[in-house]
Amino acid sequence: MSKAGKRYLGLQSKIDAKKKYSTVDAFSTLVELSHSDLKAKFDESVDVAVRLGVNPKYADQQIRGACPLPHGTGKGVRVLVFAEGEAERAATEAGAEFVGGQDLIDKIKGGWTDFDKAVSTRSMMPKVARFLGRILGPRGLMPNPKVGTVVDDAVVGETVASLLKGKIDFRVDKSGIIHTSIGRASMDAEKLQENFVALMSTLVRLKPSSAKGAYVRSITVSTTMGPGIKIDTIDAQRQAERF
Secondary structure, eight states: OOOOOOOHHHHTTSSOOTOBHHHHHHHHHHHHHHHEEEEEEOOOOEEEEESSSOOSSSSGOOEEEEETTTOOOOOOOOOEEOOOOOOHHHHHHHHHHESSSHHHHHHHHTOOOOOOOEEEEEHHHHHHHHHHHHHHHTTTTOOOOOTTEEGGGGGHHHHHHHHHHHHEEEEETTSEEEEEEETTTTTTHHHHHHHHHHHHHHHTTOOOOOOOSSEEEEEEEEETTTTOOOEEEHHHHHHHHOO
16 A cells, blocks of 8 residues: 655645635635645646535436636647538637548547547537547547537637636546546636636536435545645535625
8 A cells, every 4th residue: 555755744734634624715725735845846736526415327417517717727728629611710710729520530530639628510420429439438538518519610619719718527427526627736726716616606506406415515625646625515505606
């Protein structure tokens, strides 16, 4: 069994493991630690784990969606778009790095997947699904209408712009937990907090009517190589409702 290093233990000692921090205090503490003499040698991502009171084995409780973050993720995103004609031009003008139709499908069939997000027009989706489902699906790169990446031609440019600004997608795992990144450790605590509240607001809106008991069971935030900080679920939901 691996043991925690001195840096991790040093950070852990500065966090009250029994305490559930308010949203403001959680991100203030996280940023303070990430800027201390114990900080990592790279700009860590800020990750959130939200345990929901859902049972993913039921179709209506398989929480999945997308959320535009007010301050982005702090990380560059390479967007690929399957489109033709006017939609292809709109995607290029909006900043998509890779745009095309059959040519891109053939390139990906050959083993290339050097991009972060994929968008498809509705007219291109049958081909994408037929030829690339087994390639993109397991990698989490398949365009999906539930997260807003299968769109009408008229909104391709808008969709690309949203992804470049920091729109994230998420999906509950089989344990009922949402894992996602909401920014980087170099960002201000206030910006990270606002990104977190945007995510929580989206999750609250997606609560299925069939879910029983407490919907948000627990929330933990951490940096890539740092210890988790527990967030008070009541405070988080109150912030989300005000968003």
